[in-house]
Amino acid sequence: MGPKGIDNSRRKFIRNTALAAGGALTAFLTQPAKALVIAAGKPADPGTPWYGIGIDIDKCIGCGRCARACKIENDVPDEPFYFRSWVEQYTIKNDGEVVIEAPNGGVGGFTQSVPDEEIFKSFFVPKMCNQCYKSPCEQVCPVGATYLSPEGAVLVDKDHCIGCRYCIQACPYGCRYIHPEKKVVDKCNLCYHRITKGMQPACFEVCPTGARIFGDLNDREGELVAFIREHNCQVLKPHLNTGSKLFYNSLSSEVK
């Protein structure tokens, strides 16, 4: 009982409970170390790399050399229909209209189609397989012809694929197609034949501005983790919970 005889034991109780609850909540929220791991998914056993991709939209100049290199490296037919990797240009006009173009997937570069005075802003967005670790494509393949490799690359077993195209329907990013000659599903496989020899995928190799960063999400000192730490990164269509490992810097809301 206080000096005036007011019973403040209830107040004390409420205060103590609030402090305890607030403390628990704060402790729960401030677990930063886990955040990157949760965002990037379950890392494989520490000896194996867990590959991810970073793309800096600020640095992309829309030269399309990445899309071209991908086709040359991986025997993708040169026609404007099959792309493992491509580049899109977004032009937001002053009246709010958004013009999106990907002429031949960006192979051969871009010509500006909207006059300068109508442009509010414009930027280029390279696209490729997001190498999702919760990939819907793997989930829906009826025979186990597409899978996540131990290093985190989503690969296709071309000797096992039956060509039902369910994975093509399930990919939210439009990364897959039927190879016209092999007659099975084809997609960006992170140049698996290069990364297993210690090389970078072809598109990362030829990017002139360093807009594409390839790396190991397990490697805390590595370039990719530094990129994610230093920039505000986003993935495409996060509401679909695909576990995409392709992190974009400066991803604007107009990007499809």
Place this chain on the structure above:
Amino acid sequence: MKIYIPPQVTRLLLFLVLFIAIFTVIKRLLTPENFGELGHYRPGSLADNAAYEPNYAGDETCIMCHPDVFESKGMDLHGDISCETCHDAGFRHSESMDATDIHIPAGREFCGICHSQNAGRSANYVFQVDLKGHNTGKNCTDCHNPHQPWDLKE
């Protein structure tokens, strides 16, 4: 006490057992080797995916025969750009050492792929030129050394 089992049931059960047996045998025969070891896929496919020969050789390969070009490139703004960005895949040329096996770009349009004016390009990352106004009719390489672009030829 003899339990009556309908003749239909016995006959059908027989067929069921036969069916399961045949299916199991066929499944064993047709399942690819080691399927399911690492995940629901054929582990041999990892090696299949890794088995291709790279077409892009990387700068370390180019420098072996062209150290002078590499050095000159390193002195200017194109220094960080890989040789194969402009010259396309170099693996075949590095094996055959034949000049026809490597692409040598030419023409204004080629340099314009990166350097033409475009509102989507940031001037922070690439120098842009109005191709329709700047020295029309000439090749870029008439004045600019492609490996050392600010080393002007006039």
Place this chain on the structure above:
Amino acid sequence: MEPHPEHLYAILSKVDGFIYPNDIDLHWGILIVMYPYITGLVAGAFILASLERVFKVNVLKPTYELALLTALSFLLVATLPLISHLSQPLRAYEIMITPNFTSAMAIFGFVYLWYLMAVLLLELWFDYRKYMVIWARESKGLKRLIYLIFSLGVNDLSPRALAWDKKLGYFITVVGIPSAFLLHGYVGFIFGSIKANPWWSTVLMPVIFLFSAMVSGIALVMIIYMVVSYIRKQPIDMKCLDTIARYLFFMLILDFSLESLDQIQRIYEAEESFEILHLLVNGKLTLTLFIFQGLLGTLIPLGALGVLQLYKPKEKIRKFIYLTCGMLVLFGIFFMRWNVVIGGQLFSKSLAGFTSFKLELIGSEGLLMSLVWLVLPLLILSVFLWLFPPWKLEADEM
């Protein structure tokens, strides 16, 4: 769709808006419209037949075996459009050998086999066994051989064995009803579970598929009963036909309500995909959705059958209306599948553009091939009706 570059260049010139470059080709064409249509007919015909057996709706007896034989004829053909659509059809067996159980499509092989063997074939076997044994004794040559083989050598015709035929047949029918739901429901789930495609991704998809399947199955049985009776120059049991038409009417109301609910919810919520879907429905799907599926396939039959519930004209007029409504319903349900499968691929996953679809006439994915898949079951059914005539049973069972 096999990507023939010339055909794709033509489509490229007709692209509207922005599509992801790989979205140009429609991967699931008319063959994938055929498959749910056929399994829908199977499931619908079977459930109608089951009503007679399990819920003792005796007025439907004349169509009972006919419905089962129809279901079997269509089920035997069901896999063929699927296998011929694969770009590696010779590897189709893999779906049974290394099925990936997180995929709804992998269940196909097992559900199909289960339904074919453990439900349809068994049920027909229990119904026909006695007759096959008797007919084997009465016929000669090929027919005799067929009856002997299909009776599986169980020649016991004692009352006890025959009673067991009935008991086991009943049990299989009861098991068969959820199996039929699974056979067609999983097809709806294949579409409904694709979160990447907002036209397909809805919880209601398996339910809508099922109810439209029942509508199409009932309409099919109704038409086949009328046609077979006409060919055999036998009078149609009008009480039976009127009951089937009444079931069709109520099922059509349910189906229409479900589909409308799906669209109303989509329009009301108007989430991200709404703009492109609105353009889709009012542009490329106007003819097939509003006219074919909606007006011709649903509203006109609903109106006509509805009027018939209140006012019963002469038998001849009723038969004509039933036949026309049945055909309209079958037409409309085909386009329901079309609107789901083709409609869902006409817009890109970018939600910002459209590609276009050209239906080939010839070729493995062509219209003519699809018609073969529809006509073939009818040919198979005629063989079944010759070998296992249902009317010979009815005389006894009634």
